[in-house]
Amino acid sequence: MKSKVIVAIMGALLLQGIAAEQGMNEMWGESTVKLRAENAERGQLFNDGNYAMFIHWGLYSQLGNQVGDKTYYGIGEWIMNPRMAGIPVAEYRKLAGTFNPQQFDAKFIAKLAKDAGMKYIIITSKHHDGFAMYDSKACDFNITKTTPWAKDPMHELAAACRAEGLGFGFYYSHNQDWTFPGGNGGPKVDADGKSATFDDYFVKKCLPQVEEITSNYGPIELVWFDTPGKMPKEYVQQLVDVVRKNQPNALVSGRAGHGLGDYQSLGDMEVPHKNVKGMWEAVDTTNDSWAYAWYDEYWKTPKEILRRLIACVGRGGTYMLNIGPRGDGSVPERAARALRESGEWIRSYPQVVYATEASPWEHALPWGDVTVKGNKLYLSVFDWPASGKLHLPGLKTPITSAKLLKGNEGETVKFSSANGWTIFELPPVAPEKLVSVLEVDLAGAPEVDPTFGLDPEMETEVLAEFSTVEGADLSHKRWMEKFGEWKAVMHAHNWTADGKAMFEINVLKPGDYNVSLTYAGEGRLVWGVDVVGGEHIQNQQNSSHNYQKFPIGWMNFPKPGKYKVTVSCLEGDFKTSSLKGIHFMSVQ
CATH class of the missing domain: 3.20.20.80 (Glycosidases)
Structure with missing residues (x-):
């Protein structure tokens, strides 16, 4: 509790x-x-x-x-x-x-x-x-x-x-x-x-x-x-x-x-x-x-x-x-x-909503979110995987059983593991119109590695608030779209020439990923994205005041495992440059 x-x-x-x-x-x-x-x-x-x-x-x-x-x-x-x-x-x-x-x-x-x-x-x-x-x-x-x-x-x-x-x-x-x-x-x-x-x-x-x-x-x-x-x-x-x-x-x-x-x-x-x-x-x-x-x-x-x-x-x-x-x-x-x-x-x-505990991942996942009750995980799937495979990164506690719920009933679901990921085999069609629920029974209290996993088929967004910054500030900003209609963001800003935001990610499916950034600022900005020890990409786009998503380019992850990715503001108005997050989408 x-x-x-x-x-x-x-x-x-x-x-x-x-x-x-x-x-x-x-x-x-x-x-x-x-x-x-x-x-x-x-x-x-x-x-x-x-x-x-x-x-x-x-x-x-x-x-x-x-x-x-x-x-x-x-x-x-x-x-x-x-x-x-x-x-x-x-x-x-x-x-x-x-x-x-x-x-x-x-x-x-x-x-x-x-x-x-x-x-x-x-x-x-x-x-x-x-x-x-x-x-x-x-x-x-x-x-x-x-x-x-x-x-x-x-x-x-x-x-x-x-x-x-x-x-x-x-x-x-x-x-x-x-x-x-x-x-x-x-x-x-x-x-x-x-x-x-x-x-x-x-x-x-x-x-x-x-x-x-x-x-x-x-x-x-x-x-x-x-x-x-x-x-x-x-x-x-x-x-x-x-x-x-x-x-x-x-x-x-x-x-x-x-x-x-x-x-x-x-x-x-x-x-x-x-x-x-x-x-x-x-x-x-x-x-x-x-x-x-x-x-x-x-x-x-x-x-x-x-x-x-x-x-x-x-x-x-x-x-x-x-x-x-x-x-x-x-x-x-x-x-x-x-x-x-x-x-x-x-x-x-x-059971998904009342008297539950927070997700051990400490953040949402590309397909939905997780709540906990005792040794049970409740996976709320908002976006159904087209392949029928639901990917869950970083679960360390052994699974004893899993079932896809439909009201008070449940259908047993097969699952497998690969490189620290759990893959659930789901039917091609979601059983619920709004949110489908997968109940996962564990052998004990859930232990996870909360590193953001890049979903093999859904876009994965990692917000700047989960990054470590150097040569920039990471802080909370609030503003109103209309009077009293509040918006908020945790953003990386006040960039210096050598500033960077570092993200740790976990890759299951190696290969190329389309990388985009959500940012705001004034004028044209050049952003660079680097895999530490790997390739570098960069691109120029006209900035937005409303945190628009801009494509940067394709980036390759040659094998499964963990990577560190950095984002830097290379050219433009550093004073107004504001990074909200980075997005990865596997190139099919």
């Missing part, structure tokens, strides 16, 4: 765009819970469940990223912020008078999460806009006092989750509050024109509201604080103390700040490529926006949901996937359909 609790502060990453001045990134130690509903010991559901539903829903949802005749592209919950529509506080507060979500159905949402295979739900009780989506006595800017609907949906959802056997918890924006005097980003004076401080906001609203959400909704599994910015540690500690007092079995998200959370949360929309130690979560969304945006129809397919879920589980963590209900409370149909279809697969193969 994963380590109990690791508190993480993700420093050094520079947030581009969203609240950089608040120093949010210095304290973005993010995380999620794997609990087993209300009777679970603290952290158990987070550790064993591995999959949860996030819900962003509020006043912003009825705008759907459109104000007047103008559409704003980006995450919907930031619509009132000056970085988007810049809606004045007085105008934004008027939205409550038209918020009437007649289509909200707590039972439908809880059933959807259950059908999707999720183990708990976390919903926004108050986002940065300051509007409480529950019956708050601490502030009248809430759903029961200022809307014609005048209901508390959180009571309904908490009850619906309990009825479905799901855990329940709250998101709460503890630092930012754009409508309450003194809140970070909010008015600097109160209704009487007197100066308002952060103390005013914290004492009058924040602390009492955290008391409310942890006292009035029965047992909860998690309080998901967000964007602590420069909030002093003593304030965060008070909030954590309230959670501990009222909900001793609940976890506190790493984004509480100052290392006071219970687990690490990665960056928004970031699924790691390398195993992460400790207890952590990745937070993602079913399309590009967290809250509902009318134009955003770029939904993750069932297969992509499973790919990202199993990647998180395979790296040792939890996956929390968001939906953004419309302003009327309804859930976009395409999001619901994708969740249900991926959930059908999870119901057939729960």
Whole structure:
């Protein structure tokens, strides 16, 4: 089982765009819970469940990223912020008078999460806009006092989750509050024109509201604080103390700040490529926006949901996937359909997802990914080999049996070994439309050589984060394609004339391989690729700002075994040159 609790502060990453001045990134130690509903010991559901539903829903949802005749592209919950529509506080507060979500159905949402295979739900009780989506006595800017609907949906959802056997918890924006005097980003004076401080906001609203959400909704599994910015540690500690007092079995998200959370949360929309130690979560969304945006129809397919879920589980963590209900409370149909279809697969193969261990390879493989339960490996095959031969590099523990699963049944699979590789003989057609599963029984706990193996028939990508660099820097970079739509890469950059990134690879099938690089930069760049002790190839291409894949040439590996391959930037703008990864494809 994963380590109990690791508190993480993700420093050094520079947030581009969203609240950089608040120093949010210095304290973005993010995380999620794997609990087993209300009777679970603290952290158990987070550790064993591995999959949860996030819900962003509020006043912003009825705008759907459109104000007047103008559409704003980006995450919907930031619509009132000056970085988007810049809606004045007085105008934004008027939205409550038209918020009437007649289509909200707590039972439908809880059933959807259950059908999707999720183990708990976390919903926004108050986002940065300051509007409480529950019956708050601490502030009248809430759903029961200022809307014609005048209901508390959180009571309904908490009850619906309990009825479905799901855990329940709250998101709460503890630092930012754009409508309450003194809140970070909010008015600097109160209704009487007197100066308002952060103390005013914290004492009058924040602390009492955290008391409310942890006292009035029965047992909860998690309080998901967000964007602590420069909030002093003593304030965060008070909030954590309230959670501990009222909900001793609940976890506190790493984004509480100052290392006071219970687990690490990665960056928004970031699924790691390398195993992460400790207890952590990745937070993602079913399309590009967290809250509902009318134009955003770029939904993750069932297969992509499973790919990202199993990647998180395979790296040792939890996956929390968001939906953004419309302003009327309804859930976009395409999001619901994708969740249900991926959930059908999870119901057939729960052993792949729940209460599992990380992959001993510590990275994905060309055809899919691996999770572990005891002495069993579960090979999730997303890309079926055309030859019927599935290649697994580096497994050291002897195999006692292997079978291709089809629901509760399994068909025995033959296998052989060659040069440290295991080759499974599979049927020509995959048994599953989404992901097929090979169950491999071992003679003991799995031991592997995690060196990247070049698959004989599928493209193998090795990312720069798995390289060793000299004369260059290897670091994490984040940027936004649209406002709030985060992308991330671990890249080799700041190249010197003699800089290089070295990759170790394992070759089963000797011969020629087509080599490509994924990189970004400015102008024309010349990259060189070398086999240490072997041949050199190089080529020039016009660079891309978006990490396009560029061919370099054919490279020969004369015999099976391990090789060291280096990549160097030979000519061009070294300052902007950024290497994401190298690709190998056997020349058939």
